[in-house]
Amino acid sequence: MTSNSTAPVLRVDNLRMRLGGRFAVDDLSFQVSKGERVCLIGPSGSGKSLTAGAILGIPPPGTTLSGHIHINGLEVGGVRATRRPPAARAGMVFQSTHAALNPLVSVGAQLREPFMRFHGLSRREAQRAVVKLLGRMMIDAPEQVARRSSAALSGGQRQRVCLALALACKPALIVADEPTTALDVLTQGEVLSLLRESTGTADTPALLFISHDMNAAATLCERALIIDDGRLVESGPLAQLMADPQHAFSRELVSAIQQDAVASTASLAPRHEMTG
Numbered sequence: 001m002t003s004n005s006t007a008p009v010l011r012v013d014n015l016r017m018r019l020g021g022r023f024a025v026d027d028l029s030f031q032v033s034k035g036e037r038v039c040l041i042g043p044s045g046s047g048k049s050l051t052a053g054a055i056l057g058i059p060p061p062g063t064t065l066s067g068h069i070h071i072n073g074l075e076v077g078g079v080r081a082t083r084r085p086p087a088a089r090a091g092m093v094f095q096s097t098h099a100a101l102n103p104l105v106s107v108g109a110q111l112r113e114p115f116m117r118f119h120g121l122s123r124r125e126a127q128r129a130v131v132k133l134l135g136r137m138m139i140d141a142p143e144q145v146a147r148r149s150s151a152a153l154s155g156g157q158r159q160r161v162c163l164a165l166a167l168a169c170k171p172a173l174i175v176a177d178e179p180t181t182a183l184d185v186l187t188q189g190e191v192l193s194l195l196r197e198s199t200g201t202a203d204t205p206a207l208l209f210i211s212h213d214m215n216a217a218a219t220l221c222e223r224a225l226i227i228d229d230g231r232l233v234e235s236g237p238l239a240q241l242m243a244d245p246q247h248a249f250s251r252e253l254v255s256a257i258q259q260d261a262v263a264s265t266a267s268l269a270p271r272h273e274m275t276g
Helices: 048-056 107-118 123-136 142-147 155-168 185-198 214-218 238-243 248-268
Strands: 010-019 022-032 037-041 064-071 091-094 173-177 206-211 223-228 231-237
Touching: 010 048, 022 037, 022 048, 022 206, 022 231, 037 048, 037 214, 048 064, 048 173, 048 206, 091 155, 107 123, 107 142, 107 155, 123 142, 123 155, 155 185, 173 185, 206 214, 214 238, 214 248, 223 238, 223 248, 231 238, 231 248, 238 248
Parallel strands: 037 206, 037 223, 091 173, 173 206
Antiparallel strands: 010 022, 010 064, 223 231
16 A cells, blocks of 8 residues: 555554453544644543554554554554654654654764664764754753753653654654643743744645643644544534633633633732722
8 A cells, every 4th residue: 555645644444452351442534634733622531542643553452443544645553653654653752752863872862863764864964953943942052952862851852852852753643642731831932933833834744632621722723523422422623612712621621721820810810909
């Protein structure tokens, strides 16, 4: 089978995943096109991360999978990540940066490999590309960071390195599963900004952003998929879903955002001392 340039970057059809004797994902279908940033939102235990694992080819042990997953027009449902052709691989950015990076190998060495493998660069050219990419990721002193172990970096720096690693592999799709949950508010904003700048155009990868945070999704994505109990319960333009949510979980998310906005406004309002 060959890749079809007119096909969606990602197409999921009737995905079912059985884990622990029950269907944790059940009859899930959606697609992500080139130039899109789409969020998959749901509560804890809704099947979001299982879906991400299936798309990336790294489902948890004991999972049985049926249905179809196409990346760049190639069927990859049930195919492990290491056995997929390069055109059908997706970049990944996860919450756990410690699991994604090898603390025994320098950041530069980990980033050089995809530049040499997927871009055909020499070792010296790859090293220059690493430093340039780390600079794009808003990392200060990128030459020094490239020589360090990931264990010596802050959480925000590690997450930026993970995004750089995903981009260096030249994927058509990046799957970001709760990438900002473990970060402080300021760093969350910076990482979301980098994701927005690095994805969702004709010349950059499409993005599937997986989260339980509608606020984060609203700063990044144009379209939303709401999942609950392993099923797609609502989908459409994110602005429309926020203006008129139909599903109970969607309404809870929007209500929480509105309450946060009211609380923030109240905290910023001037306080007048009583005199008399």
